[in-house]
Amino acid sequence: MQAVFKKEDITKALGVTLGVVEKKQTLPILANVLLEVNESSFHLTATDLESEVRTSGPLESVSSEGRTTTSAKKLNDLCRLIPDGSSIEIKLSGDKIQLKTPTGKYSLATLPSDDFPIFENQESGEQLNVNSKDLRKIFSTTSFAMGNQDWRHYLNGLYLELKDGFLTGVATDAHRLAINTFEVSSGSSFSGIVPRKSVNEMTKFLADADGEVSLLITDSSIELNTGNITFKSKLIDGNYPDFNQVIPSGDSFVLEVDVKELSESLSRVSVLSSDKYRGIRLNVSDGSLMVSANNPEEEAGEETLGVNYSGENIDIAFNVNYLQEILSHQEGNVCNIKFFGSDKSCLMLPPNADFPKYVVMPLLI
Known part of the structure; x- marks a missing residue:
C-alpha cells in the first residue's frame, strides 16, 4: 500500500472516526483505525464493537492499493500538526507505515487488518429517508434527558419510534422526559433504543449533513448514511417504558414566561441553592x-418576575439544572409551563405547539 494524501482530506476523515475509537482499549486493535486504499480514494473505519463509522476521501495519487490498521490518535495528531496544504505520502512497509512529508519522515506501528472487527452488512430492515435538519432537531432537543450509566440500561439511550407517519424521539432519566416528533413519508413502523454514545455521534454527523439522509433500522441495529459517512450502531436490548403514562393530563393552569428572563433569574438565585439537590422553588x-x-448554610435568595398567569396559587420546587436545560432548547422567546398541582409534574412546551414537550418531576424540599 502506497499513496499520497492531502493533509486536509485525511485529517477531516480522521476527525470523523475519533469519537467512535475505543478509548478504554479493551482490545488493542480497537484503538486503531482501518485504513484502506483503492484506485482513487481511501476509506477509514473505526469501531468500539458497539458502533462503527466509515468515511472516505480522495487521494492525490496511488502507487499501490492495500489496507492496514494503525493508532487513530497518533495518526490524527501527526497529520494535524503537519503544515496546511502539505502532501503526505503513506506507505505500508512490513509491520509499520511510513509517513513522508516535504520536511519529515515518521514511522507508526500497525496491527493486521484481518484482525479488525467489521460490522456485518444489514440485508433487511426498514429504510427511511429523512431531512437531516429534522432528524438532528429530534436528537438535539431530547438527548440531554437520557440517563447516564443508569442501572436501568434501557434509559441510557434515546427511544426512536416510527408510527403512523411520524418519527418520534423520547429520552428520560426518570426525573424528566423529553419528546419531539416530525412527520415523514413512510407507512412503515419500527422502534428501538439508540445508545447514548451513538446518539451523540449521530448528532455530530448530522450537523455537517445537508439535505436528505437515510436510516436503516433492524431489530438489533441502526445505520445512518449521510453521504460519505456511514454510521452503524447496535440497539439497546430492552423494553422502553410507556412514556405516555408519564405525561400529565387533566385540568391545568398555564404560566407564560419569557425564556431569557426566567433563565437569567434561575441562574442568579440558584447560586444560593443546595449543592446536593440544586433545588429551586x-x-x-x-x-x-x-x-x-x-441552602444548609442558611443563605437564601429570591426574585419576583412579572408573568402571564391566572389560576390557583402554585408552590412547587424543581432541580434547577433540569429547568435550565429545557429553557436552553426553546427556539422561541416564550415558554409555556403547565401546572397540574403543587405536587405533580409540570409540562413545558412552546406556545401554540405540542412539541417539543418536556415533563419535569417536582422536588420535595
Whole structure:
C-alpha cells in the first residue's frame, strides 16, 4: 500500500472516526483505525464493537492499493500538526507505515487488518429517508434527558419510534422526559433504543449533513448514511417504558414566561441553592412568579418576575439544572409551563405547539 494524501482530506476523515475509537482499549486493535486504499480514494473505519463509522476521501495519487490498521490518535495528531496544504505520502512497509512529508519522515506501528472487527452488512430492515435538519432537531432537543450509566440500561439511550407517519424521539432519566416528533413519508413502523454514545455521534454527523439522509433500522441495529459517512450502531436490548403514562393530563393552569428572563433569574438565585439537590422553588400567583432558593448554610435568595398567569396559587420546587436545560432548547422567546398541582409534574412546551414537550418531576424540599 502506497499513496499520497492531502493533509486536509485525511485529517477531516480522521476527525470523523475519533469519537467512535475505543478509548478504554479493551482490545488493542480497537484503538486503531482501518485504513484502506483503492484506485482513487481511501476509506477509514473505526469501531468500539458497539458502533462503527466509515468515511472516505480522495487521494492525490496511488502507487499501490492495500489496507492496514494503525493508532487513530497518533495518526490524527501527526497529520494535524503537519503544515496546511502539505502532501503526505503513506506507505505500508512490513509491520509499520511510513509517513513522508516535504520536511519529515515518521514511522507508526500497525496491527493486521484481518484482525479488525467489521460490522456485518444489514440485508433487511426498514429504510427511511429523512431531512437531516429534522432528524438532528429530534436528537438535539431530547438527548440531554437520557440517563447516564443508569442501572436501568434501557434509559441510557434515546427511544426512536416510527408510527403512523411520524418519527418520534423520547429520552428520560426518570426525573424528566423529553419528546419531539416530525412527520415523514413512510407507512412503515419500527422502534428501538439508540445508545447514548451513538446518539451523540449521530448528532455530530448530522450537523455537517445537508439535505436528505437515510436510516436503516433492524431489530438489533441502526445505520445512518449521510453521504460519505456511514454510521452503524447496535440497539439497546430492552423494553422502553410507556412514556405516555408519564405525561400529565387533566385540568391545568398555564404560566407564560419569557425564556431569557426566567433563565437569567434561575441562574442568579440558584447560586444560593443546595449543592446536593440544586433545588429551586417557584411560587406562582396571578401575574407573578417568585423564584427562591436556600441552602444548609442558611443563605437564601429570591426574585419576583412579572408573568402571564391566572389560576390557583402554585408552590412547587424543581432541580434547577433540569429547568435550565429545557429553557436552553426553546427556539422561541416564550415558554409555556403547565401546572397540574403543587405536587405533580409540570409540562413545558412552546406556545401554540405540542412539541417539543418536556415533563419535569417536582422536588420535595
